[in-house]
Amino acid sequence: MANSPAQGITVPQLHIESMADGASRIELLGNWNLIALEHRVAELTSQLAAFSSNSAIQWDLRGIDIMDHAGAMVLWRAWGRQRAANLVLKPEHEMMFSHLAPAMPAPAQVPRDWLRPLVVMGQKLLGVIDHFSAVLMLLGQVMLDAAFLIRKPYSIPWREISANVYRTGAQALGITALVGFLVGVVLSYLSAQQLKLFGADAFIINILGISVVRELGPVLAAILIAGRSGSAITAQLGVMRVTQELDAMVVMGIPHTLRLILPKMIALAISMPLIVLWTNAIALIGGMVSANAELGIGYIYFLSSLPDAVPVENLWLGLGKGVVFGFLIALVACHFGLRIEPNTESLGVGTTSAVVTSITVVIIVDAIFAILFKDIGIG
């Protein structure tokens, strides 16, 4: 059998002789397969290229032990994509050349398109519009589902809602506490340095209270939840799309907005304000610890003057933001999850866009809140 490895991997070689009548004869020896050729392709190709134009050469391939398509292709290209005129070879190698028969046409050059940047920009714009209309449609569908549930309260998916509250709320307590505490400590420490200059130590409570309860608590919690639960929602829906689970639900007559999306939105709208409350509390504790260490403000004093320094409207505003942020994060994450196509790259891109978009949306909406409620709770 020709394909025995007992002969070992022998190096592919060219053996050139000039004959009496001026013609040359090239004998090929060794193994002309991919393993043997691997590191010598460039070298052999350039050696062979020197003979490519000469049709009087006799090619003797009988000395080749093993040949595969890669070896045959190297020779074929050297011969200008045709069979050499004078060629002898072993019969078992004949079929390696049979598949090569038609010379493949070179791929056509695509002419440069000067309008391309404009087209790309237009496509991007249309993409954004498409996203907006899809989100709007999803929102409409969810509202219809909510109306349906109000009319038929027995079909409210309680289990899904409670599972999602647990996953997005209870399981996020650790990370939000850690981040909240550290931000409280840092904020309090840096403010204390400035306040000491003016001897306005007691105002640390106002600064911490207003900034954490009104602004930092809701936004920090929203960013963390967007990264944690938003990406999870997108990935989950995306994988369900890839594995056709969404289609299976539709076939069974279970609308996935009702069973998957609405529960997630309701659950996040419930758990977000709770997480905001929790983050506020921990951040204030962090700030209190730091204020005690830096400015010597006692814990009892801090806690008793907090209600005077921070009007309670700020708390309601912060919690209200939490509800809206939670709803928006779920909406954006579900929207991107439903658009994922059945391939791995789309899953990664979709998850990234979901997180980036939901954080951006949260910050934009936060700015709108700041303008709308500028007269409430401060001043």
Added chain:
Amino acid sequence: MAENIIEIKGLWTKFGDHVVHRDIDLSVRRGEIMSLVGGSGSGKTTMLRQMLGLERPTKGEVRAFGVSLHAGDGEARRRLRNRWGMLFQEGALFSALTVFDNVALPMRELRTLDEDLIHDLVMLKLDMVGIEARHASKMPSDLSGGMIKRIALARALALEPELLFLDEPTAGLDPDRSESFVTLIKDLHRDLNLTVVMVTHDLDTLVSLSTRVAVLCDQRLEIVGTLDEVVGNPHPFIRNFFMGERGRRALEVVQAVKDVMSMT
């Protein structure tokens, strides 16, 4: 030539307390098509994964081309991966790459071939498995199951392997396509001097391709032999497998072909 490409000695596989393989010895000879057969959950695919080095034996040794898959020389093992190709059940094409890039990937990984040569070789491989050039720029998600199998086969053959593993090559194909896929494998086996190890429970595929059949049953290797030898075995699983309605029909066809051959 009685040269063994794969040699398995005293193989045990355990997942936790669950024993999949119990003291199995098996060798695959050069040039043959070996089929692994067994009921669901009998460890056929795990056996294939053992041969590929994707699982680690709990006890025992697996050698391919004389190289142990889990001990010794890392470089020898790396070279080994250029000598075999695997066709996964669902194709396992990289979904983020086009058909062309999927087949070109193993060649590009060698980092010694120039892009022109790779282009020609990829087109040749696609042609060999019957995929037209116009499909080369498509993404795997745009293709049918049959085409994905063919392209996955082209990718498995990209580095001119001597050994080809097939996991359920005809599962999920309609009878017509699975027939033509079997013919394709048969032709490639003949033309490229391949050794093939195949897991299947499709009897038609089994009967028309196998040189030898290995039956896995109750964690052990029940019998290894030619189809005739295996069919004659009285083990209840084997009787059930081959002598059921479907099995008899598949075997009758073979017998009829043999009769015709002997008459002419």
